[in-house]
Amino acid sequence: MLRARFAVLVAVACLLPATARASVDASYLAELIERSRELRLADAPQWRRLLHYQERWFRPGSASGADTPSFFLAPSGRSDPQAELNATLAAFFRAAPEDASREPAQCAFIARRHWLDGQLGFDPARLPPQPCPRFRAWYAELDPRGVTFVFPEAFLNNPSSMFGHTLLRLDTAAGEGRHDLIAWAINFAGAAGTDGGPAYMLKGLFGFYPGYYSIGPYYEKVKEYGDWESRDIWEYRLDLRPAETRLMLMHLWELQGISFDYFYFDENCSWQLLGLLEVARPSLRMTDRFPLWVIPADSLRAAVEEAGLLGEAVYRPSSTTQLRDAVRQLSREERDLALRVSTGELEPGAGEIAALPTRRRAAVLTVAYDQLRRELLAGEVERAETAARSRAILIERSRVDVHGSALTPVAVPRVPPHEGHRSARVALGAGWEDHRAFIELRARPSLHDLLDPQGGYTRGAEVQFLETALRWYPQDDQLRLHELVALDLQSLTTWDRFFRPLSWRFDTGLRSRLIPLAGRSGLDPEGVFRTHAGAGIALALPRDATLYGFAEATLDAGPSLDHDVAFGPGAALGLLFGSEADRWRAHAFAQATRFALGDRTTWVRAGAEQRLTLGRNHALELETVYERDFGRSWARVGLSWNLYF
């Protein structure tokens, strides 16, 4: 025992810089370190969270996800929780750091101090608490009265946002009279510099980017997501107590300027924010739920279920959603007028406008302005040519004696994102293709395809990652990897006189294709690596149906093809529809590809697939397809049972 105490004292002496040694109560430090060992504080979940320690994948022990050396007080702190704890306690005895621009450790690591004090009960006479004026001023400025979990829905046109995003908002007041726009938003993002597109995805996947926390006004986020990216935003007010909120911000204070390994699917914004909430309320165990990947919608569900909600989710429709809804409320003639005003063909004060009833005039003028603003944000028109017109429209609108909107506000979607289907899916099915029976097991880690129940997901947006299918053909007793689709994206945005968005799709991965092999009579399933992309337009039909047409290109590569490759243009036409209650969704399609390079053939397929939802997390799918390739034709029928989890 005595020997152990001596060892601790020696260790303590080493921890203290020579200049500080005299002023520090070394025996008290030794006592604290010993107690922390007895209590096994270095292994405590909260210490691991405050230091962002995780179990290592390939070696025993743990390492912190934080990358910045100044986050650790011990040289080995990144991978040695006990050494870091000892060094932290030692540093707390130093009132002033050597570098005057830095804060005393007690203030720079104020959440660590708070927690260790709670566990060890610091004696203020022997370890005087620092006042930390900078932290106090910062906290007073933020003045949080509540915490809201914010979920901007998926945005397919930016790979970093395909799965949605999450951030936190610090609310300005508890009840009425709160002004969300000027609240502070806490954001965690990977700093990708100028990388975009595939480079971003690949580097993000493997942790090449550092991730940082930042704080800024929420209105900038509303502009970014709601105006520029046309993403609807959902706001969930969490049931956090003031002390929990304060603890969370203490930890955030420690994280200023600290970079983390950023992984697109795992250590991303959602994972980080769940970690912050766990620091706030140590009884939460949310990150444990997601050992391999976490996507924003799942983290939202976890936060709602575990941290608890105050009131209903708040829906903040994007400016495009609002404009589309307003346009729907205008008659054909009124739409005409609004468009002509927005293009400048008609003066906002023209006789045709003045002749409208007061409320309709108000509606037409605001739609004209919103359309012009949308085009400006999208870069479709120049400011120089539209600023005067924008102002003229608003002056005319200000003269109409209607205070507030003349139209009905956007209805809140029936299903909020946290109540949508779970994003992972497995399916067990059986079917028959080209005279051969098969049994198929299919799995997809995330997220949503166009036949999944629409509720809670972005309309017309399909994002699937690593969809994998195994097939067993009983006739030949053969088990095959049928598909492994790395990424499958589809964005159907309907086109009308106000909006001319491009719809597109892209998928890449391993597929099975029926190919004639030398010495065999029929066609045999062979693996090809396929990349397929298309662009086109989609139209909205009555009863929420969508019709689309695409010009496409397909590249197949595989050893079973002549010249190992086939490439060619194609076209596709499809119709998507669903029942009003969202229980049944169907997709009818026809697609033709002329492989003109490599293994030349014309490939045609047409069919229908439909899915019937049985309860929230089950669905039955029926697929009937006719295909023709290499001069032969065949049919496929498949029935499968899907489970979302």
Add this chain to the structure above:
Amino acid sequence: MKRLLLVACLLLAPAGAALADPDIGCGPGTSVWQGSKGVMPKVLGATTNGSFGFQTFGISFGTLGCHQGGTVTADARLRMFAGANLDRLAREMAVGEGEVLATFAHLKGVAEPDRPAFYAFSKAHFAEIFSGDDVTENEVLGSLDRLLANDAQLAVYAKS
């Protein structure tokens, strides 16, 4: 490195302790109906989640030097908010209602009972408040204050 500093600045000085000088506002001011210059490309955009909005915001911090201490004045906050949301503010003043307008009134210190009058006032004087199609938030606020000064009920809210 620049981004790193910026993030640190934002964390250290969330409200623009930086904006101690109310006249600086957002530098030369943001023109209304500025549009999307430099907004991320619509297809395969280059920015990651989130850094974008804060980055634009941070440019002002950068030029102002976030090392300064002091508390942010209500006026600087109002100016910053108006500058960042000028086109929505214009729309909502013309319509007489909206979240940006309500927040603006709150930052301007307009008491709750006077809000309907304030909204009606800014609607009635819209053409004078947004007196040209190149106005910046500083000009908008200047015009608004001049007009408010002559109003019997709302003169208290005019900044002298």
